[in-house]
Amino acid sequence: MDIVLIAMGFLTLLGYVVMAIIRPQTALSGLDASTEMFVQAVPWIVVSMFAAGLIAQWLQPQLIARWLGREAGFGGILLGTLLGLFGTGSRWAMYPLAAGMFAADASPGAVFAFVTTWQLVSLPRLPAEIPFYGVNFTVVRAIVSVVIALIGGIVVNRWLA
Structure with missing residues (x-):
């Protein structure tokens, strides 16, 4: 344990x-x-675990390693960031998906960028922010969050090399 x-x-x-x-x-x-x-x-936990198990079977490790692995370099981190932007699920779905990406040989930096942009930005959730914060603040916050995810992905890959 x-x-x-x-x-x-x-x-x-x-x-x-x-x-x-x-x-x-x-x-x-x-x-x-x-x-x-x-x-x-x-x-949510039960359904997410079953979904993650199924998704892990769909994810082809060679493809994940090629597109999100260490060899993909900054491109893998960028792709992880972009994928995270479209995340709409709850944490009970996204964390097992991220764990599946790890299991399929995605780099720590790409997984970090994926989870970070999902948590900080998630494009489908942005329209809900605009009435509260306004367009300018929402857009600037989203851009800064994406930059943080990218920089963080680079740092995490170097740190966990």
């Missing part, structure tokens, strides 16, 4: 125990909120 998962589980349990002693009602409210989130998330 993963040591980070064990540590997070222990700290969470410790937090609940401390809150149960200090503020029992807060601990109960936390359990209620956690249960509600769990019930909402489980179907």
Whole structure:
């Protein structure tokens, strides 16, 4: 089992125990909120895992390695960035997809760029921002986010070389 998962589980349990002693009602409210989130998330997690397994079978490692692998260089990072721009799924779908890209030999930088642009930009979500932030801010924010994803992809590839 993963040591980070064990540590997070222990700290969470410790937090609940401390809150149960200090503020029992807060601990109960936390359990209620956690249960509600769990019930909402489980179907997404299950469906996403099955979808990721299926997608992993469709992804051809040779193609992923060629287009998104280390040998693709900056082009792979750029492609990962562009693919992330069109991501519309929830994190329960996108993270397993990114893990499938890793398994198919995509470079860490390309996966970083994919996940980063999906989280920061996602073109299908941009129209929802415009009424709140205006066109200028939304466009500038999107451009800066893409640049961050590209630079981050380069750094991650060099760092994890």
